[in-house]
Amino acid sequence: MGRLIVQKYGGTSVGSPERILGVAQRVKGYVEKGDKVVVVVSAMSGETNRLVALGEEIWGPQFNHRELDVLYSSGEQVSIALVSLALEKVGVTAKSFLADQIPLRTNGEFGKARIVEIESKSLKEAIADGIVPVVAGFQGVTADGLITTLGRGGSDTSAVAVAAALDADECEICTDVDGVYTADPRIIKKANRLDQITFEEMLELASLGSKVLHPRSVELAGRHKVPLRVVSTFEGGQGTLISFDGDDMEGAVVSGIAHAADEAKITIEGVADIPGVASKIISPVSAANIDVDMIVQNTSADGLTDFTFTVKRPDFDEALALLGTVSEEIGARKVSGDPQISKVSVVGVGMRSHAGVASRVFEALAKEGINIQMISTSEIKISVVVDEKYTELAVRSLHEEFNL
Amino acid sequence: MGRLIVQKYGGTSVGSPERILGVAQRVKGYVEKGDKVVVVVSAMSGETNRLVALGEEIWGPQFNHRELDVLYSSGEQVSIALVSLALEKVGVTAKSFLADQIPLRTNGEFGKARIVEIESKSLKEAIADGIVPVVAGFQGVTADGLITTLGRGGSDTSAVAVAAALDADECEICTDVDGVYTADPRIIKKANRLDQITFEEMLELASLGSKVLHPRSVELAGRHKVPLRVVSTFEGGQGTLISFDGDDMEGAVVSGIAHAADEAKITIEGVADIPGVASKIISPVSAANIDVDMIVQNTSADGLTDFTFTVKRPDFDEALALLGTVSEEIGARKVSGDPQISKVSVVGVGMRSHAGVASRVFEALAKEGINIQMISTSEIKISVVVDEKYTELAVRSLHEEFNL
Numbered sequence: 001m002g003r004l005i006v007q008k009y010g011g012t013s014v015g016s017p018e019r020i021l022g023v024a025q026r027v028k029g030y031v032e033k034g035d036k037v038v039v040v041v042s043a044m045s046g047e048t049n050r051l052v053a054l055g056e057e058i059w060g061p062q063f064n065h066r067e068l069d070v071l072y073s074s075g076e077q078v079s080i081a082l083v084s085l086a087l088e089k090v091g092v093t094a095k096s097f098l099a100d101q102i103p104l105r106t107n108g109e110f111g112k113a114r115i116v117e118i119e120s121k122s123l124k125e126a127i128a129d130g131i132v133p134v135v136a137g138f139q140g141v142t143a144d145g146l147i148t149t150l151g152r153g154g155s156d157t158s159a160v161a162v163a164a165a166l167d168a169d170e171c172e173i174c175t176d177v178d179g180v181y182t183a184d185p186r187i188i189k190k191a192n193r194l195d196q197i198t199f200e201e202m203l204e205l206a207s208l209g210s211k212v213l214h215p216r217s218v219e220l221a222g223r224h225k226v227p228l229r230v231v232s233t234f235e236g237g238q239g240t241l242i243s244f245d246g247d248d249m250e251g252a253v254v255s256g257i258a259h260a261a262d263e264a265k266i267t268i269e270g271v272a273d274i275p276g277v278a279s280k281i282i283s284p285v286s287a288a289n290i291d292v293d294m295i296v297q298n299t300s301a302d303g304l305t306d307f308t309f310t311v312k313r314p315d316f317d318e319a320l321a322l323l324g325t326v327s328e329e330i331g332a333r334k335v336s337g338d339p340q341i342s343k344v345s346v347v348g349v350g351m352r353s354h355a356g357v358a359s360r361v362f363e364a365l366a367k368e369g370i371n372i373q374m375i376s377t378s379e380i381k382i383s384v385v386v387d388e389k390y391t392e393l394a395v396r397s398l399h400e401e402f403n404l
Numbered sequence: 405m406g407r408l409i410v411q412k413y414g415g416t417s418v419g420s421p422e423r424i425l426g427v428a429q430r431v432k433g434y435v436e437k438g439d440k441v442v443v444v445v446s447a448m449s450g451e452t453n454r455l456v457a458l459g460e461e462i463w464g465p466q467f468n469h470r471e472l473d474v475l476y477s478s479g480e481q482v483s484i485a486l487v488s489l490a491l492e493k494v495g496v497t498a499k500s501f502l503a504d505q506i507p508l509r510t511n512g513e514f515g516k517a518r519i520v521e522i523e524s525k526s527l528k529e530a531i532a533d534g535i536v537p538v539v540a541g542f543q544g545v546t547a548d549g550l551i552t553t554l555g556r557g558g559s560d561t562s563a564v565a566v567a568a569a570l571d572a573d574e575c576e577i578c579t580d581v582d583g584v585y586t587a588d589p590r591i592i593k594k595a596n597r598l599d600q601i602t603f604e605e606m607l608e609l610a611s612l613g614s615k616v617l618h619p620r621s622v623e624l625a626g627r628h629k630v631p632l633r634v635v636s637t638f639e640g641g642q643g644t645l646i647s648f649d650g651d652d653m654e655g656a657v658v659s660g661i662a663h664a665a666d667e668a669k670i671t672i673e674g675v676a677d678i679p680g681v682a683s684k685i686i687s688p689v690s691a692a693n694i695d696v697d698m699i700v701q702n703t704s705a706d707g708l709t710d711f712t713f714t715v716k717r718p719d720f721d722e723a724l725a726l727l728g729t730v731s732e733e734i735g736a737r738k739v740s741g742d743p744q745i746s747k748v749s750v751v752g753v754g755m756r757s758h759a760g761v762a763s764r765v766f767e768a769l770a771k772e773g774i775n776i777q778m779i780s781t782s783e784i785k786i787s788v789v790v791d792e793k794y795t796e797l798a799v800r801s802l803h804e805e806f807n808l
Contacts, residue, residue, distance in 0.1 A: 017461035051482065057421035059489040067492070070500050071485035074478040078455065081475035085463040088471070096474050100504065101549055145505055 002034035003169035004127070008137065008159030011045035012176045013233040014079050017086075022234060024086035026174070027132060031092055036127050038166065039094075039134045040159040041083050043075025051075055064289070069110045069139075069149045073099075076136035076155075084134045094132045097123065099139040099147070104158070106140030106148045112289075113140050113148035115157065118165035127166075135162055153214020160217045164224035171226050172239075173213060178232035179240035180205065180212055182404035183257040187392050192404060194240050197255060202228075202242045204347040204381040205258045218242070254348035254357065254402040259395050261342040263293065264316035265308055265374065265385060266323055270333025273305040280330055281307055284322045290315040294343065294376045294383060304333075308374060310385065313339055341373065342391040345383040346398055358382050364401040370394055406438035407573035408531070412541065412563030415449035416580045417637040418483050421490075426638060428490035430578070431536060435496055440531050442570065443498075443538045444563040445487050447479025455479055468693075473514045473543075473553045477503075480540035480559075488538045498536045501527065503543040503551070508562070510544030510552045517544050517552035519561065522569035531570075539566055557618020564621045568628035575630050576643075577617060582636035583644035584609065584616055586808035587661040591796050596808060598644050601659060606632075606646045608751040608785040609662045622646070658752040658761065658806040661799050665746040667697070668720035669778065669789060670727055671712040674737025684734055685711055688726045694719040698747065698780045698787060708737070712778060714789065717743055745777060746795040749787040750802055762786050768805040774798055 007027065014020050023039075030037050043051075055071050080096035087094035099106075102122055106113035126133045137155025140148045150157055156173060163171035177185075179193040180202065197205075199222040206215040212230055221228045221242065231239030271277055278297065285292055295309045311319045316339045327335045346361050361382050365372060370393060374385035386394050411431065418424050427443075434441050447455075459475050484500035491498035503510075506526055510517035530537045541559025544552045554561055560577060567575035581589075583597040584606065601609075603626040610619040616634050625632045625646065635643030675681055682701065689696055699713040715723045720743045731739045750765050765786050769776060774797060778789035790798055 017458060020462060054421060054482070054486060055489065058424060058486055059493060065489060065492070067485045067488040067498075067500055070488070070502075071482060074481040074485070077478040077481065078458070078475055081471045081478070082458060082462055084471040084474070085459065085469060088469070089463060094471075096471055098474075098551075147502075 002036055004036045004038070004166060005030060005170050005172060006038045006040060006159055006163035006166065006168045007172045007174055008040040008155060009042065009083070009174050009233060010155065010176070011042045011048070013174055014041055014083060015045040017082065019234075020079075020082050020086045021089070023083060023174075024090045024092065026233065027087060028090050028092050031132065037132050038123065038127065038162060038168070039083060039087075039132060040137045040155060040162055041076060041079040041134065042137050042155040043079055044082075047075040047078065048072060064111050066110045066146060069113075070147050072149050073136070073139040073147050076138050080134045080136045087132055087134070092132055093130060094134050095126055096134045096136070097126075098136050100141035100145065102135065104135075104140050104161070106142060106150065108142045108144075108146065108148065110148055112151035113142075115140060115150070115161045118161055120165040123162070123166060153216050156214045156217035157220055160220045160224070160226055160228065163226045164220070168226065170229055171221065172229045172231050173217075174231055174233040175212065176233065177212060177230070178235050178237050179230050180242075180256070182255065183395055183399045184259065187259075187395050188257075188399045188404075191399065194255065195238065196241045196243050199242055199244060200380050201255050201347050204345065204378070205256050213242075254346050254404065256347050257344065257395050257398045257402075257404065258347060259342060259344045259391055260293075261388060261391050262313040263310050263341050263343050263385070264313045264319075264337060264339040265310045265341050266316070266319055266335065266337040267306055267308040268323055268327055268332050268335050269306045270304045271307055271330060273303055277330060278307065281323070281326055282309070284326055285309075285311070285319055288318060288322060290319050290322075294374060294385065296374050296376055310341070310343065310374075338373075340388045341385050342388045343383055343385050344391065344394045344398065345381050346402070347381045360401055361398060364397045365394055368393055368397050370397075406440055408440045408442070408570060409434060409574050409576060410442045410444060410563050410567035410570065410572045411576045411578055412444040412559055413446065413487070413578045413637060414559065414580070415446045415452070417578055418445055418487060419449040421486065423638075424483075424486050424490045425493070427487060427578075428494045428496065430637065431491060432494050432496050435536065441536050442527065442531065442566060442572070443487060443491075443536060444541045444559060444566055445480060445483040445538065446541050446559040447483055448486075451479040451482065452476060468515050470514045470550060473517075474551050476553050477540070477543040477551050480542050484538045484540045491536055491538070496536055497534060498538050499530055500538045500540070501530075502540050504545035504549065506539065508539075508544050508565070510546060510554065512546045512548075512550065512552065514552055516555035517546075519544060519554070519565045522565055524569045527566070527570060557620050560618045560621035561624055564624045564628070564630055564632065567630045568624070572630065574633055575625065576633045576635050577621075578635055578637040579616065580637065581616060581634070582639050582641050583634050584646075584660070586659065587799055587803045588663065591663075591799050592661075592803045592808075595803065598659065599642065600645045600647050603646055603648060604784050605659050605751050608749065608782070609660055617646075658750050658808065660751050660808065661748065661802045661806075662751060663746060663748045663795055663799050664697075665792060665795050666717040667714050667745050667747050667789070668717045668723075668741060668743040669712055669714045669745050670720070670723055670739065670741040671710060672727055672731055672736050672739050673710045674708045675711050675734060677707055677709040681734060682711065685727070685730055686713070688730055689713075689715070689723055692722060692726060694723050694726075698778060698789065700778050700780055714745070714747065714778075742777075744792045745789050746792045747787055747789050748795065748798045748802065749785050750806070751785045764805055765802060768801045769798055772797055772801050774801075
């Protein structure tokens with residue numbers, strides 16, 4: 001009995017005609033084993049940048065125009081055509097599907113649309129006919145027939161959503177790394193590939209800068225119980241399975257170290273500690289479409305408190321300017337910021353039942369003379385903000401501390 | 405009272421962000437005068453070649469796969485997005501339309517689909533709302549929702565079809581030349597731009613190698629009585645109006661000299677002059693998707709005749725090979741060919757009522773020592789095939805002979 005597998009190929013995997021033919025051979029291998037395969041593809045690497053540059057020359061650096069989605073989505077259209085041709089070239093019957101040909105419906109938030117519904121009939125019919133559907137990732141269509149794009153991590157999200165709609169046995173994210181590691185292998189030579197990891201852990205790792213999977217797709221997979229596997233497109237191997245059960249991880253307190261280096265922090269000091277202040281501070285930032293990551297507010301002394309949050313570095317200047325205005329409105333004492341920070345996180349399901357992980361983190365960093373600027377914790381992770389220059393040292397010392 | 409004008413911009417006109425902004429300014433000029441405008445665009449110059457090359461690397465040199473149409477049509481998607489953005493940038497409300505968003509229905513002949521129907525409701529609603537629709541040329545959609553492309557000259561054809569469906573007052577073909585000339589201005593420095601020309605004449609000129617308009621679009625405009633104007637995108641001026649009435653041309657016997665240089669001829673000699681032979685000769689050629697242009701068969705002597713036709717030079721080898729097989733089947737004496745010929749034509753509505761044009765053509769060529777290899781005539785044109793090296797000399801001498 002063959003399984004139904006959704007395979008998502010990213011920009012690097014379809015980056016040239018040669019690689020696309022490689023992808024076709026890989027898919028053929030599954031089909032020959034008796035599996036049913038649905039392929040979801042991104043734009044060829046470099047293509048989205050080219051389209052963004054074209055749009056910017058005309059429209060400027062704003063990213064929120066309906067027609068920009070029409071522009072960007074053309075990149076995936078090229079990929080589905082080429083991948084379908086490559087599949088037919090190697091003898092696999094294939095058919096491309098644009099979002100509106102499925103249809104994959106989203107709301108009308110251009111540039112960052114959210115999937116509302118996938119009508120699975122057309123895909124199911126193709127599969128039943130022995131055809132490999134090749135679906136354009138990253139794009140959707142509104143109820144009015146307008147093209148949308150899903151924003152960052154869009155193709156991963158498309159793949160998981162298609163897998164959920166088809167009740168697939170597995171969703172493979174085929175990429176240029178061969179799985180999820182205990183830390184970034186470019187920094188930690190001894191980092192190990194994990195055979196398995198839980199959704200909660202993967203979610204933390206994804207949010208925290210492990211670039212393997214976009215957190216949104218991991219969330220979606222978790223919600224719809226889609227088994228997710230990160231696997232190398234060209235090197236083979238079993239990759240890393242993201243599973244629903246934390247039991248397999250018993251005993252492993254810390255499963256990985258993640259880091260995000262292109263961060264910046266902004267602090268607003270001397271804020272009255274009264275209800276509604278936090279919202280006044282964060283609202284204009286999120287209204288400007290700036291993603292806010294960590295938010296830390298300490299207990300107040302004499303009715304005044306300090307409020308700090310982190311943003312992606314490219315958003316730093318804009319966020320700082322916005323906070324200047326807010327600061328006057330709410331009568332804060334001062335706004336300051338630092339664009340040269342990074343965030344390092346220790347992640348592990350086991351952590352919630354193990355005291356002492358936090359103190360080991362702090363000790364390990366102290367031993368290297370690394371000052372901790374901010375701390376934030378959840379049930380399965382501890383994140384610290386440090387000066388950017390200590391990023392690698394911090395990751396390395398924590399990797400060693402927890403014997404990963 | 406504003407008019408309704410469909411404007412088609414070719415690949416050169418939308419070849420860069422700068423030019424696209426120029427197109428937007430041009431459209432804005434019309435809108436400010438009170439005209440309603442519908443824009444039809446081609447892919448940016450170079451884009452189609454890039455996509456064809458990508459497809460060829462995977463699929464090889466065949467041009468007849470459904471997915472190739474998905475690939476090629478992405479070029480126009482980029483253009484409609486950029487032109488819409490540019491229009492909005494200069495303050496004109498615009499909205500892009502892919503073929504399936506109109507929809508513009510075609511049959512299912514991928515790579516050379518023919519338009520079946522345009523549902524004009526969506527475009528009319530946009531126009532009524534004061535929006536400039538920006539339509540993707542060259543593409544269509546089948547009743548099953550599959551993407552098609554219209555083949556050569558596709559965007560011109562799209563524009564004329566849209567103009568016909570909307571009952572537009574005029575269809576402007578905005579291009580990199582400022583009108584239709586009495587001969588190719590690159591050969592004849594003294595060639596004159598025509599203010600007006602009839603459909604019949606334009607059709608002959610278009611078919612015969614004047615690259616300004618694709619004959620298919622001229623045919624369609626003639627059939628639906630769409631006034632067509634060839635005009636420069638960037639230089640201004642009134643261009644050339646292609647009209648329905650030959651009366652304006654009274655007195656002008658010959659309106660232009662056209663030439664097609666990349667031609668080849670194939671002759672099959674000693675064919676039995678019996679019914680069905682011509683079909684046996686031409687059928688396999690057209691089945692191979694080779695366009696046959698001139699066909700000449702002389703009256704037979706002793707029951708045997710010679711049959712000659714011309715094809716585009718790139719098709720010469722294939723056509724010659726096909727004829728070799730046919731020749732054996734029908735017991736012909738010999739097949740021969742010449743890939744170094746060109747066709748020069750004298751076109752003019754007045755010609756049908758004026759004897760003597762043919763003899764002036766033949767004399768003018770004889771005076772220059774140019775041997776005529778084939779002759780073919782219609783009511784409004786005389787075409788001759790000559791050795792390719794005489795092309796320019798023939799055009800020049802005929803241009804002079806008829807004082808154009």
